Amino acid sequence: MDHTKELTDSAGSGALRGVGIGCGLLVAVPVLVVLGFLVTYAVQRGTPEEYERVAPEEMMSRLSAVSHEAYGVLGLAGDTGPETDPEPSDPSLCYPGGLESIADEPVQDAYSLADRWETDGVTEADAKPALKRLHRHLKDEGWDIDAYEKFDGTANRAAEMAGPAESLTLRASRAGPSDDGGDTGLLFEWRDGSDGGRFSGSVVSPCAYDTK
Numbered sequence: 001m002d003h004t005k006e007l008t009d010s011a012g013s014g015a016l017r018g019v020g021i022g023c024g025l026l027v028a029v030p031v032l033v034v035l036g037f038l039v040t041y042a043v044q045r046g047t048p049e050e051y052e053r054v055a056p057e058e059m060m061s062r063l064s065a066v067s068h069e070a071y072g073v074l075g076l077a078g079d080t081g082p083e084t085d086p087e088p089s090d091p092s093l094c095y096p097g098g099l100e101s102i103a104d105e106p107v108q109d110a111y112s113l114a115d116r117w118e119t120d121g122v123t124e125a126d127a128k129p130a131l132k133r134l135h136r137h138l139k140d141e142g143w144d145i146d147a148y149e150k151f152d153g154t155a156n157r158a159a160e161m162a163g164p165a166e167s168l169t170l171r172a173s174r175a176g177p178s179d180d181g182g183d184t185g186l187l188f189e190w191r192d193g194s195d196g197g198r199f200s201g202s203v204v205s206p207c208a209y210d211t212k
Helices: 003-046 056-074 098-103 124-140
Strands: 114-120 144-151 156-158 167-175 183-191 198-204
Touching (some): 056 183, 124 144
Antiparallel strands (some): 144 156
């Protein structure tokens, strides 16, 4: 009996089986990945977003309260404070996160609101200590400070650094009442200008469902 031929045939068969298994894996893995993607997408599409249910008027009242508190801390001289329209207008659409976002479809009956204001004639000498007070206040109140910087035409840096600025920015956020709805976001900014400088503020709500 030719043992050498048997060994050769056995090795050849093993190699072919190995190639077959390898090819099968190469085909199976992408298929499983696609199936997992489709299953995850279907589950997310079939699960409603967990937004808070609150009337837009109530949400606007909340934003207004945050705006006025922040403005009081800023203490900008010679101004009466932000004017807030009690009737919310131009709500923003809310889009789901995760794989659902690829459909680019807004969540039905969901909205996000913003309260914005601005005031002219604010110098950097007034804006800088005002933002510093607000920065300290927001940290003490548990807000997350996302950015506190100045732009001088060349680079962003800590807002308390010396030297003239073209703009000063303070961004903060705080987690909303639901995991899906996002954060309450704050943006306060001073920009230099021919009128002495413009100071603006905005408070943006998390996504919520209208109660109607």
